[in-house]
Amino acid sequence: MDINIHFTKKQENGSMTSLSLRYLLKKIIKIVVCNVTTYTGYQYITGSKSDKKRLKILTYHSINDRIDPDETVTPDEFERQLQYIKENYKVISLDEAIECFQTDFEKISGSVVITFDDGYADNYYNAYPLLKKHDFPATIFLISDFVKDSGSKYLSLPQIDEMKSNNISFGSHTISHQILARLPNEEVVREIKDSKEILESLLSQRIDSFAYPVGTRADFDDATIEIVKACKYTCACSNMYGENSENADIFALKRIGIETTDTFSLFKQKLDGALNIMSFKDTKFFQKLKRIFFKL
Ligand SMILES: [Zn+2]
Incomplete structure (x- = not known):
């Protein structure tokens, strides 16, 4: 979300808008990786090709x-993506998926779970009508301090109430969206435990799922996972890139982040596993390497 380097581009209406260099760089890297893995057959050789x-x-x-x-997806693009998912996969809720992990993982075959982080109000205005149209369940991870009455950038209680009776479930994304690995232990406990209690009281329902803020391998650690388990959540999502096999840790589930920089063909390639190679970024080895590199 932080954009450090900007350059300006003239828009059609004449106003100046800023685009981040990071944004363009990300797009180029993703397109190159996708094409290299697709056209060299790398994903077939290594087995990183998506497995239904x-x-x-x-x-x-x-x-x-x-x-x-800059993780924003336009409503038109989102609708196009949902249509593609409808034609090629079945959408199940996060709850259903967790149940499959515990009972019959075979049922997971060909399934996709849709989640949203941060609880933006536009999830209600722009995503919810499309999800409803396709009858797709989804989970939204809320930051408890950001749930306001109405008119803010974030979801209000009446909006949440309406969605929760129409196939949308809610999980916790902490109280204030701080990076948990950088906080003292008692603060981590507060962010994880109290956000659950606050949301349960606001929404008058159980909150079972959790998502780590930012959620890369560097943003939470084994101690964080233990606290999530102790607070009686049933699962937790990270933003470590990738898919989840039968023996995946349901308290550090991998996800496929969909971003502004994803063209439609990139989106399809992501679902097809062409970017699974990117999961190396979240290995402990790479994190260690990164720490050494930045110390130099
Ligand atoms: Zn977040």
Whole structure:
């Protein structure tokens, strides 16, 4: 979400808008990786080619024509993606998926789970009508401090209430969206435990799922996972890139992040596993390497 380097581009209406260099760089890297893995057959050789028996969980953030934050997907693009999912997969709820992990993983075959982080109000205005149209369940991870009455950038209680009776479930994304690995232990407990209690009281329902803020391998650790388990959540999603096999850790589920920089063909390739190679970023080895590199 933080954009450090900007350059400006003249828009059709004459106003100046800023685009991040990081945004363009990300797009180029993804297209190159996708094409290299697709056309060299790398994903077939290494077995990183998507397997329908692995659970795919998609992460969305904002669904809006205004690209802010830069993980935003436009409503038109979102509808196109849902249509593609409808034609090629079946959408199940996160609850159903967790049940499959515990009972019969075979049932997971060909399934996709749709999730949203941060609880933006545009999830109600732009995503919810499309999800309803396709009869797709989804989970939205809320930051408890950001649930406001109405008129803010984030979801209000009346909006949440309406969605929860129409196939949308809610999970916790902490109280204030701080990176848990950087907080003292008692703060981590507060963010994980109290957000559950606050949301349960606001929504008058159980909150069973959790998503780590930012959620890369560097943003939570084994101690964080233990706290999530102790607080009686049934699962937790990270934003480590990838799919989940039968023996996946349901308290560090991998997800496939969908971003502004994904063209439609990139989206299809992501679902097809062409970017699974990117999961190396979240290995402990790569994190260690990164720490050494940044110390130099
Ligand atoms: Zn978040």
